[in-house]
Amino acid sequence: MSPQPDLPDPAHHDVDSMLSRKFGREVANYFSGSTLNRVSFLRTDYSFISAALTHKSASFLLLNDLAPLAKDPSQLAYAKHEDIKSLIGDNPFAKSEDELIKEYNSSVTLPLVLFLGIDERKKEGFEHGIYKGKPFFAVDVTPRGTVEKEASAVIEAMKAKGLQFVEGRMHMSLNAPEAAIYAHARALTDWNARNPFCAGCGQPTMSVNAGTKRVCPPTDYAALPNAQGGATSVPSTPNTRAACVTRKGITNLSFPRTDPTVIMAVVSHDGKRVLLGRQKRWPPHWYSTLAGFCEPAESVEEAVRREVWEESGVLLGRVVIHSTQPWPYPANLMIGAVGQALPDGEKIHLEYDPELEDAKWVDMDEIREALRVGTSGLGEAPGEGYKEGGLRLPPQTAIANQLLQAVSGGFFNGSTSL
Amino acid sequence: MSPQPDLPDPAHHDVDSMLSRKFGREVANYFSGSTLNRVSFLRTDYSFISAALTHKSASFLLLNDLAPLAKDPSQLAYAKHEDIKSLIGDNPFAKSEDELIKEYNSSVTLPLVLFLGIDERKKEGFEHGIYKGKPFFAVDVTPRGTVEKEASAVIEAMKAKGLQFVEGRMHMSLNAPEAAIYAHARALTDWNARNPFCAGCGQPTMSVNAGTKRVCPPTDYAALPNAQGGATSVPSTPNTRAACVTRKGITNLSFPRTDPTVIMAVVSHDGKRVLLGRQKRWPPHWYSTLAGFCEPAESVEEAVRREVWEESGVLLGRVVIHSTQPWPYPANLMIGAVGQALPDGEKIHLEYDPELEDAKWVDMDEIREALRVGTSGLGEAPGEGYKEGGLRLPPQTAIANQLLQAVSGGFFNGSTSL
Structure with missing residues (x-):
């Protein structure tokens, strides 16, 4: 009856599964x-x-x-x-x-x-x-x-x-x-x-499908303004509204919007370092994986390569998708990936898209140490054992953290990280 | 200088890459x-x-x-x-x-x-x-x-x-x-x-950022209608427009929309069969993988499990993302995945979401044969060697075809399919 019946949660259950193996x-x-x-x-x-x-x-x-x-x-x-x-x-x-x-x-x-x-x-x-x-x-x-x-x-x-x-x-x-x-x-x-108005015609819309769709109704009982700028009384028959293209067939304007974004752990060609970036407004020593919006008509893999090049100048070869995370601020779907730098593509350039204050390659050992003691929400204190000046990283609730766990925990040698 | 410099195409180049291996x-x-x-x-x-x-x-x-x-x-x-x-x-x-x-x-x-x-x-x-x-x-x-x-x-x-x-x-x-x-x-x-109008306030918008953004301008030089229903002459100073929330800070209403969708090759728990579905309007013998829109605040993996259950009743365990495809009709990002049925979840139910005319489990051998002789665009003739009554499948340009190639070509045994 359900995608999640009384069986154990498929995502965490040790099912005898080829995909899990x-x-x-x-x-x-x-x-x-x-x-x-x-x-x-x-x-x-x-x-x-x-x-x-x-x-x-x-x-x-x-x-x-x-x-x-x-x-x-x-x-x-x-x-x-x-x-x-x-x-x-x-x-x-x-x-x-x-x-x-x-x-x-x-x-x-x-x-x-x-x-x-x-x-x-x-x-x-x-x-x-x-x-x-x-x-x-x-x-x-x-x-x-x-x-x-x-x-x-x-x-x-x-x-x-x-x-x-x-x-x-x-x-x-x-x-x-x-x-x-x-x-x-x-x-x-x-x-x-x-979205109270129709992007197709500019008229107000109404919620249907129990809150999951908005339509542009063909008529309206609202009183029209009278010549004095006040309102006439509510009409006995509704006013016909201007034509709207969304009333013909199905249109995405009627349905909720979700913005796909990419977030990626980039590893050096030899797999020994990870590329991290930081934004100016973050607390000291705080870094994370690079991220950005998918653009119209590009694959996720292309969006990963484009964003990494634009923000850091690093050139990627193969990109593999790891896992995804809904992010309701306001409507993002975070698509987490791992990308590997090309042999000649590891040089960092910050002069293209000036979004990052800094980007750098960090050794896997430093990543592992920061995952152990340096994670927290932005503005919160790091974990026990953190030494001032050490690398700070996002908490486990962030997909960036999960991606870093994956690449620093055996993503490449067939362990259970992916 | 570029995400795709003079290096060979990273996607097809046999780089010495851990991710490729x-x-x-x-x-x-x-x-x-x-x-x-x-x-x-x-x-x-x-x-x-x-x-x-x-x-x-x-x-x-x-x-x-x-x-x-x-x-x-x-x-x-x-x-x-x-x-x-x-x-x-x-x-x-x-x-x-x-x-x-x-x-x-x-x-x-x-x-x-x-x-x-x-x-x-x-x-x-x-x-x-x-x-x-x-x-x-x-x-x-x-x-x-x-x-x-x-x-x-x-x-x-x-x-x-x-x-x-x-x-x-x-x-x-x-x-x-x-x-x-x-x-x-x-x-x-x-x-x-x-999107000629602002979904936030209903007023007309204009294109900026060389065609990649639309803003809701605060003023307008358009002549206002006069009392006789005609137009006044163009004003020497612009008219101030009604306030709009999109003029404060950054809003996704200003940026292009991309709708993430999921499309998935579902394999039986033993890996020997693939779940296919067909829509009523398709030509005879034509089947494909299941697909559907991602909803707000669900992960891709959840969307895959939900859509498969809604359309076919089949319950999935592990879901792995394979590759993605932009689909500009009008603005989809197809996220291709492979899912494996739970041991007790293989029974087909068509009575939930009545979207499909049929769904069935197909042996890998039949999939491989159809990939060899039965693919074409909708409404086009199948390949040489096709026998009337045999399974028809989408062409290589469709991600559905690529997913079926993957699962029928060694996706589970570490070959190069993923």
């Missing part, structure tokens, strides 16, 4: 590893979504300006249906999507209610057809538009229970399965909030 | 392998872009409604500066980007002129500072707006030279290096054409 265990990076089955194909089935939303086991993760509700920085908190009824109504999915589009009124704020999925491992879940599990939703409670007052009241009620909205990017302290749920909720809530 | 040669998929250095960091340097555009060696790939100018279906044709001067002017990059934004007038159509990069291997190139090469641009000659007449004239002049604009998706016949140039030009031209 050849490539080692899979690295499951932070922000991945959600325990929810998204059942993505059921998002248009509002009878399913309605049953999930109104079931007593349904959990709602609230986001206020993207800050998630939490018990403490390591654990999310969830609201129940009755906590948010005053904001979202009894059931925003009671009517079909087609009916809701026909009723569209751009002057009324509909708070985003996002279906995240079902946790099939929980016993207290609901049942609908062949599906069974505990439903999870996210709700955007940011006070705005015509529901400002109702949203503020929900926020205050949650705070009165001793819960908090955790701001900033301090979500690296969340336990791993909940970090994945938070990333999922944050990415889609942000995408909806960031 | 361990993982085999890199698979360079069709639409990748561009010979151009994008020098992406120079796109804001309009003195560089101006020098490139006005140099006699500059080549311009023209796209009419995304159809590229070509000599024949296997070879692109390029215009020279004088061919398009009447449309784009002497030099659209003569003023700085800041000046051009200040002069923004939404009622005037500025045809897209897109800097693609420089080919450093060509001797006839231009020199600018430390950079040297033959510049390549793309120009959108689709007749529209205030330059409709000029654009149509350019199109007619090109046709009069015996050249053609190749329509449809028949670009798989282009030679590989030019397919990459075309993919690059198409992806960015389409992105610009598809």
Whole structure:
């Protein structure tokens, strides 16, 4: 029934697998590893979504300006249906999507209610057809538009229970399965909030597919401005809006955006050193792997070679992809790779793209030592045993750390690092 | 100087590389392998872009409604500066980007002129500072707006030279290096054409960074409509536009969108069979690997497991990424992977996501035979030796074919397939 049934987590289970024997265990990076089955194909089935939303086991993760509700920085908190009824109504999915589009009124704020999925491992879940599990939703409670007052009241009620909205990017302290749920909720809530207008025609859009799609409705019940600059009364029949190309066929403008990025551990031709770079704003002695955005119409392997050359002047031969990490700030997919310098391509040039303050080759022993004592979040203290002046590196929750572990831990000799 | 200098192509060169020895040669998929250095960091340097555009060696790939100018279906044709001067002017990059934004007038159509990069291997190139090469641009000659007449004239002049604009998706016949140039030009031209308005505020946007970014200008010289529904004359000072969130800091709304997708060869737990699926609209006997879009906040490995379960019910353990392919229809990055079914996860269910007409396990021998005689583009004839009723598969230009070659050709025993 599920991509992650009651079997042990495939990513960490020692299955008798040829891929595991050849490539080692899979690295499951932070922000991945959600325990929810998204059942993505059921998002248009509002009878399913309605049953999930109104079931007593349904959990709602609230986001206020993207800050998630939490018990403490390591654990999310969830609201129940009755906590948010005053904001979202009894059931925003009671009517079909087609009916809701026909009723569209751009002057009324509909708070985003996002279906995240079902946790099939929980016993207290609901049942609908062949599906069974505990439903999870996210709700955007940011006070705005015509529901400002109702949203503020929900926020205050949650705070009165001793819960908090955790701001900033301090979500690296969340336990791993909940970090994945938070990333999922944050990415889609942000995408909806960031795209209130249609890039194809400039008119306001509305959320459908339980929060995972935005469409440009053909009509609008919003009152038009009158000659005095005020508003006319709400019309009995809706106004027809200007034509829009997104209403013909399928277009990516309607769907959430994810920006692929590359991040790469670059090893010298002899495999004994790793190329690291640093940005000016980082704390002293702090370095990391190089990274950058994939561009339109280039492969990941090409993006890795381009970015490494642009930022450091180093020329790469073979590039191998290691693992990937969702990164919801705001919508990145980090694709982690290992690249090897060409024999004559190891000279560092910083004069092309002036993005880095420094780039240098670091011996594997120094990398291993820094992974042992020099890792932490930016602005946090390093580990025990760190000596001032030693190399600082990103924490285990960052894919950069995982890539450095791989190349310094036997990536080339068939061990379990990849 | 370049990610692809005068050294042999790293992707196909038998370098003495540890990554090549361990993982085999890199698979360079069709639409990748561009010979151009994008020098992406120079796109804001309009003195560089101006020098490139006005140099006699500059080549311009023209796209009419995304159809590229070509000599024949296997070879692109390029215009020279004088061919398009009447449309784009002497030099659209003569003023700085800041000046051009200040002069923004939404009622005037500025045809897209897109800097693609420089080919450093060509001797006839231009020199600018430390950079040297033959510049390549793309120009959108689709007749529209205030330059409709000029654009149509350019199109007619090109046709009069015996050249053609190749329509449809028949670009798989282009030679590989030019397919990459075309993919690059198409992806960015389409992105610009598809996004004339700001998704953050609904106002028209303008192209900057030599065609690779769109901004929401703070002012507009366009005449406002007058009380009679006509237009007032062009104002002497520009109108101030409504505030927009994209003008504060950096936002992904300004940058081209690339949609990551997963495509995967799924092998049975014993490695002896491959899971294939077929869509209803495909010709008889035609099957391929499963594929789907990555969702926000999931890793590639998770997307592979989710899509395979949703479309076929099969449960996967370890997933390994094989290679990637840009796919400019309109903006996909295909991430090719190999996944292995869990011992108890091989049963096929088509009742979840009803996307496929059929899915089935196919023996490796049948895959190998179909790769030998049964491949072709959709709607084309299979190869010599094909027997009616035999399995049909996608051509070598598709990453699906490369993945099937990998898993049927020793992916698991350390040969050069990955």
